[in-house]
Amino acid sequence: MNLRLLDPQSAYQLRGHAEPQPTAYVADSLLVRGEHPRTLEALDEAAAEAGFVVEHDPQGVADLALLDDPRLRDQRADLVAVWTRRVWLRPAPDGRGVHRPIDIWRLLQSYRARVAGESDRLADVALEHPVLASPITRGHPITRGHPITRGHPITRGHPITLGHPITRGHPQESAADAGVEAYTVPGWGGRQPVSWTGPRPARSVRRRKPRPVVAILDTGVGEHPWLGPDVVTRDPEVLDTVIGLGPADPEERRRGTSDALLGELEPDSGHGTFIAGLVHQACPDAHLLDVRLYGGSGMVTEAELLRSLQLLALRQVLAVSGAEGLAPVDVLTMSLGYYHELPGDAAFDALLAGPLELLGTYGVAVVVSAGNDASSRPIYPAALAPYPGGRVADRADRVPVTAVGALNPDSTVALFSNDGPWVRFLRPGAALVSTMPTTYDAALEPSHVVTNARGETRAALDPDDFSSGFGVWSGTSFAAPVFAGQLAAAWDATDREPELAKRVERMREVLDGMPGRRDPEPEAGAESGSDGSSTGAGS
Structure with missing residues (x-):
């Protein structure tokens, strides 16, 4: 996967729009939602200006064709409205052979500038992000040291090399960092x-629903x-x-x-x-x-x-x-x-x-x-x-x-x-x-x-x-x-x-009705139920 990190200090941005935050993204692809002709036209124009052409992922084209099933006649519009597919940006075939790598973020801003007066089209094209369920793994170059790409389970790559689960392994690592790292250690919550x-969970055999x-x-x-x-x-x-x-x-x-x-x-x-x-x-x-x-x-x-x-x-x-x-x-x-x-x-x-x-x-x-x-x-x-x-x-x-x-x-x-x-x-x-x-x-x-x-x-x-x-x-x-x-x-x-x-x-x-987080203490004078709990909206 060809990834880049978006640096807000050097990234192009549209005047009047929010400053971007750091993120990781795929360097040569974009995501396109729906099938509005203006979306595709503006994207083609932005790509051509940069010396590239838009190539549609064949899998996405095939998936979109599934929505033509006759049983989806009444729901097709709802599905198409959220249907997203990938496109790649390739060098235009009439180029001179040598070209600079595509700057996907800059091209995206060019697209957005072209549809700036059409609010419904602004969100039709977006970066493709890497999505992670990766653990906090020691020594892994993607999940260690870049909080914008760290994921969800807590796993340690080699469970028998750390002598003490709360010992800091780096002079810049805080006590809190060490506390989080402790969960990666077998015996302290690690895999x-x-x-x-x-017993095995009891599963009913005869059911009426x-x-x-x-x-x-x-x-x-x-x-x-x-x-x-x-x-x-x-x-x-x-x-x-x-x-x-x-x-x-x-x-x-x-x-x-x-x-x-x-x-x-x-x-x-x-x-x-x-x-x-x-x-x-x-x-x-x-x-x-x-x-x-x-x-x-x-x-x-x-x-x-x-x-x-x-x-x-x-x-x-x-x-x-x-x-x-x-x-x-x-x-x-x-x-x-x-x-x-x-x-x-x-x-x-x-x-x-x-x-x-x-x-x-x-x-x-x-x-x-x-x-x-x-x-x-x-x-x-x-x-x-x-x-x-x-x-x-x-x-x-x-x-x-x-x-x-x-x-x-x-x-x-x-x-x-x-x-x-x-x-x-x-x-x-x-x-x-x-x-x-x-x-x-x-x-x-x-x-x-x-x-x-x-x-x-x-x-x-x-x-x-x-x-x-x-x-x-x-x-x-x-x-x-x-x-x-x-x-x-x-x-x-x-x-x-x-x-x-x-x-x-x-x-x-x-x-x-599911038990949720404890509601905050009611402010003085707030109406409360008979059990002392707040009657405001909450879980």
């Missing part, structure tokens, strides 16, 4: 294998006795098109690594399986849709994320309309995010908002993680959750996005958890126990292995042997699916309405 001696459906956009669900085809549908499809990346390489899926030289587990290996286990524990009766969005590296381009969300929205539209063989999704859980360069400018709303709002309009409760950077800077999609004074309206005809932060086992807020007024709920997210692929046994080995006089093998802990099927991990990545599973269980306990408007209304009621 490690454990044994499970409890459909099971709640929870979609998981993540690394994919590996092999585990709890997560067979009766619980998980892997690589779901819509109109004969796989939602997500499709099946992983069998060897990579089995081992959890794509590194043939070192063979160590990747930062996000097992992430989707861990999340699936958390949802299954909270709502054993849920059926899970496993959408594989990225590999063990934990990075995906925004175009791939948007494509998966759009196809999932397409599936939901068909399912709610009664398409045979498709059960509507009730809850979607995602543990990922990126920082937008213009978070405060409503004119440049993230293209990510479109499909999420459409999913909410069709009754899906979208649950996202708050992020692990111990930051109050808005991270997306978490910051798309509505809140008083925010820029996202909470509409009665749509289920809102819900952002979830992480708690420690003692119910204090985890030090790494991002926070802000958009984070409405907190759930356990540090030192959790959940499922891991039973096939994982990567390159690391126990520090000691001996054979005693009886011929028995004695060994220290193997730090990446997950054949027990269970592990410990930390991150807001895992607080979100805990909440998603609880929400699915609460939804399952209701009398669900098939009619769409009532479905949305009922899901909003269930969401409002």
Whole structure:
């Protein structure tokens, strides 16, 4: 992935618009929403002026053609309005052979200048960001030292080389940094294998109503006795098109690594399986849709994320309309995010908002993680959750996005958890126990292995042997699916309405009834309920 960092000090910007903030973006592509002819015309003009031509991603063109299905006649306009595809900028074929690399940010400003008087067109073209669910991994050049590209689970790349979990390894590292790093250490919340001696979550056999459906956009669900085809549908499809990346390489899926030289587990290996286990524990009766969005590296381009969300929205539209063989999704859980360069400018709303709002309009409760950077800077999609004074309206005809932060086992807020007024709920997210692929046994080995006089093998802990099927991990990545599973269980306990408007209304009621963050103390003279709690709006 060809990435650049946007430097606000040197970046071109439109006069009268907000100054951009630092972000990472793909250096030679843009995202285009909808199919308005003026959008495409202005983009072609801006590219030609710079000596480039616009090349459309064939996959995006093929996906757009899916919307011509006759069953979507009444909904096509709604889908097209949020449908986004990638375009690349290539040197014009009539050039002289030598050319300067494209400055995508500058070209984007040129496009925006051309449509400055057409507010509806301003947000049709945007940067393509890298979206991360990557852990805070020591020594990784992308996730270490650049807070704008750090992601969600907390993982340490080599669990046996740090002598003390709170020792600072760099003279410029603060005590708070060391406190966050402590979560990466096995024994302090970092990824490690454990044994499970409890029972399997009890799943009902005879039911009179459909099971709640929870979609998981993540690394994919590996092999585990709890997560067979009766619980998980892997690589779901819509109109004969796989939602997500499709099946992983069998060897990579089995081992959890794509590194043939070192063979160590990747930062996000097992992430989707861990999340699936958390949802299954909270709502054993849920059926899970496993959408594989990225590999063990934990990075995906925004175009791939948007494509998966759009196809999932397409599936939901068909399912709610009664398409045979498709059960509507009730809850979607995602543990990922990126920082937008213009978070405060409503004119440049993230293209990510479109499909999420459409999913909410069709009754899906979208649950996202708050992020692990111990930051109050808005991270997306978490910051798309509505809140008083925010820029996202909470509409009665749509289920809102819900952002979830992480708690420690003692119910204090985890030090790494991002926070802000958009984070409405907190759930356990540090030192959790959940499922891991039973096939994982990567390159690391126990520090000691001996054979005693009886011929028995004695060994220290193997730090990446997950054949027990269970592990410990930390991150807001895992607080979100805990909440998603609880929400699915609460939804399952209701009398669900098939009619769409009532479905949305009922899901909003269930969401409002979930235990949330403690309301602030009422000001002197404020009206209170009989139990002393504030009667103002809150969770």
